[in-house]
Amino acid sequence: MSAELLESALRLAVPIWIAALGEQVVQRAGVINIGIEGLMLAAAFAAYVVGAATGSVWAGCGAGALAGLMLAGLFAWLCVVRRGDQIVAGMGINLLALGLSGAAFSTFYGAAAPEAPSALKLGTWLDIPLLGELTGYIAFALILSVALAYFFRRTRPGLALRAVGDHARAADAEGVSVVGVRVAAVLFGGVMAGVAGSVLTLSLTHVFAENMTAGRGFVALAVVIFGGWHAPGVAAAAVFFGALQALQFRLQASGFDIAYPLWLALPYALTLLALAVSKRSGAAPIELGR
Secondary structure, rough: HHHHHHHHHHHHHHHHHHHHHHHHHHHHHHOOOHHHHHHHHHHHHHHHHHHHHHHOOOHOOOOOOOOHHHHHHHHHHHHHHOOOOOHHHHHHHHHHHHHHHHHHHHHHHHOOOOOOOOOOEEEOOOHHHHHHOOHHHHHHHHHHHHHHHHHHHHHHHHHHHHHHHHHHHHHOOOOOOOOHHHHHHHHHHHHHHHHHHHHHHHHHOOOEEEEEEEEOHHHHHHHHHHHOOHHHHHHHHHHHHHHHHHHHHHHHHOOOOOOOOHHHHHHHHHHHHHHHHHHHHHOOOOOOOH
């Protein structure tokens, strides 16, 4: 793989990567949030609005994280506190975010939409071309991957979270607040989905478009499963899917056209495949979705 293709793969993988790391934490606690697509979309819109209004990447990213946190809070209340159906609630959040973001954008902006500020780059490191093109988001994803790997293996809170996802009753008997841990995990996942959504408008496109997430949230769900619910595996799976997307763009630029509807269906097909694989592998958290 050329350095140019690898860099493109990393940039395209970042929103999926960050969102998947957050969802990994959520699922490790025994909760599955398929509303991650809606969280990312709402965050992309919030980041665009605030970023374009203030000219600040940091303000835009913060707005995206806050939007993800708020919708995740709604999901946590519905599914963890009130014990509602996680699949139904997740799909409801997806539809809510799709409808509200599209309506708000067409009402307040339309064709005269301004451009959002560009994401900050880290600059050239040691004159290595690939690292010189890395953005702050990519560095954040790398650091987060290492931090989560350490968190789940070496810290008491990480072990407690895993216990909640595998044996909730036993964890409760040991004095661990199952509801508290799951709410915290869902909120963390919401913030990460918010940051991931902000990547779309602040780093990749600098504009907002209706349904611009285009299934990335569902790909993030598949990445968590293909990655085996471990941060290094999630990172590798995210970069792999980013490489597939980068290769698609390169093939199209070379005149090899791929049917667009196939790419639209790919995120959902991958999610179904990943769910089927997870049932066979037995690696999923035991309490997942219960």
